[in-house]
Amino acid sequence: MSETKELSRRNFMQAAIWGIGGLIGVGFGVPAVAYVVGPSLKSQQTQTWMRLGPTSKVELGTPTLFTFTIQTQTGWIESSEEISVYVLSTDGRTYIAMSNICTHLGCHIRWISDQNHFFCPCHNGVFDSSGNVVAGPPPRPLTRYDVKVENDQLFVLVGG
Amino acid sequence: MTTKINQWLDERTSWRKVWETIFLRKIPKVNWFYTLGSASLFVAVNQAITGILLTIYYVPTPDHAYDSVQYITTQVPLGWLIRGLHHWGASAMIILVILHMLRVILFGAYKYPREVTWFTGVILLLVVIGFGFTGYLLPWDQKAFWATTVGTRIAGTPPLIGDYLLRIIRGGSEISAVTLVRFFGTHVWVLPSVLLMLIGVHLYLVIRNGISAVPKRGK
Numbered sequence: 001m002s003e004t005k006e007l008s009r010r011n012f013m014q015a016a017i018w019g020i021g022g023l024i025g026v027g028f029g030v031p032a033v034a035y036v037v038g039p040s041l042k043s044q045q046t047q048t049w050m051r052l053g054p055t056s057k058v059e060l061g062t063p064t065l066f067t068f069t070i071q072t073q074t075g076w077i078e079s080s081e082e083i084s085v086y087v088l089s090t091d092g093r094t095y096i097a098m099s100n101i102c103t104h105l106g107c108h109i110r111w112i113s114d115q116n117h118f119f120c121p122c123h124n125g126v127f128d129s130s131g132n133v134v135a136g137p138p139p140r141p142l143t144r145y146d147v148k149v150e151n152d153q154l155f156v157l158v159g160g
Numbered sequence: 161m162t163t164k165i166n167q168w169l170d171e172r173t174s175w176r177k178v179w180e181t182i183f184l185r186k187i188p189k190v191n192w193f194y195t196l197g198s199a200s201l202f203v204a205v206n207q208a209i210t211g212i213l214l215t216i217y218y219v220p221t222p223d224h225a226y227d228s229v230q231y232i233t234t235q236v237p238l239g240w241l242i243r244g245l246h247h248w249g250a251s252a253m254i255i256l257v258i259l260h261m262l263r264v265i266l267f268g269a270y271k272y273p274r275e276v277t278w279f280t281g282v283i284l285l286l287v288v289i290g291f292g293f294t295g296y297l298l299p300w301d302q303k304a305f306w307a308t309t310v311g312t313r314i315a316g317t318p319p320l321i322g323d324y325l326l327r328i329i330r331g332g333s334e335i336s337a338v339t340l341v342r343f344f345g346t347h348v349w350v351l352p353s354v355l356l357m358l359i360g361v362h363l364y365l366v367i368r369n370g371i372s373a374v375p376k377r378g379k
Contacts, residue, residue, distance in 0.1 A: 031238040031241055032209070032242075035213055035241075035242050036213070036216060038236055038237030038238070039236055039237075075217070075228070075231055076227040076228055076230065076231035076235075077224075077227075
């Protein structure tokens with residue numbers, strides 16, 4: 001004595017319509033999400049060593065500004081972006097390279113030599129010469145790049 | 161639980177009555193040719209969904225249109241699918257709408273009391289053709305450019321008003337950035353609004369008058 005109900009033609013059609021409709025819905029929904037979200041999740045271009053310049057340009061104890069341009073591809077538009085890097089050396093043998101982007105909300109910081117600190121114009125973030133936070137809202141020290149020296153030329157690792 | 165929610169909603173919106181009127185209405189015994197209208201509606205919904213998705217990346221200016229379409233097709237995940245659905249859906253739309261019209265003609269479904277449904281259908285056909293014409297320019301490739309050159313030149317052939325007509329459609333004497341944006345604006349704002357209103361009236365009348373039975377010999 002099974003309690004299974006007889007599947008009527010009407011109920012079968014109803015279930016089939018909902019089922020097929022659901023499949024079509026998923027068929028549109030899943031590609032739509034992939035399509036909208038996809039490019040946002042794409043990783044940046046590969047890492048490369050960029051040449052900054054000769055080590056002799058770095059003044060001992062003072063962060064020295066180097067700039068270089070990289071080619072970027074955003075969507076279908078190719079453009080070049082100027083990147084600024086501060087390089088500090090205290091002994092002339094080891095170098096640290098710091099990004100000029102404030103770790104608070106992304107403004108550009110500047111080295112003010114009179115006051116011996118980096119200052120961020122947006123919310124008064126202050127960093128010392130090796131990038132540590134001295135005052136203001138920044139949550140982290142300045143981001144550092146990997147550095148290498150080859151034939152007295154400084155290189156930093158960008159991208160990734 | 162769901163029955164409770166449905167009950168609560170029905171008490172306030174009478175959605176069951178609406179549902180029954182639309183989906184559980186009585187229809188005469190008909191054949192597969194009577195599904196062509198629903199098929200057109202389905203493809204129209206496909207065009208709306210994929211069209212909205214395409215505008216997320218497409219830029220209607222001469223210096224970006226072609227590149228943004230290439231970007232959609234080759235770089236965006238499943239962009240080829242979305243564009244393909246819109247591209248082939250456009251052709252399917254024209255075919256289905258014409259078959260739908262032929263069915264209405266051949267089965268005599270345009271007669272009393274369904275004349276107004278027929279009139280709105282005729283305008284809908286023109287709107288669909290308008291979609292095809294304006295959408296064809298948007299990829300901004302050679303085919304698009306020359307097809308629109310020819311198409312607008314045809315619009316320029318009537319005596320007296322021809323030259324004005326051509327200039328109004330092109331937004332100047334040449335096909336330019338102005339042409340591209342006005343075709344885009346027409347394609348994504350003007351025609352969809354008209355289509356939506358007309359489909360609303362068309363479907364209301366289909367439901368209000370019921371659909372016609374298959375005509376029988378000697379009746």
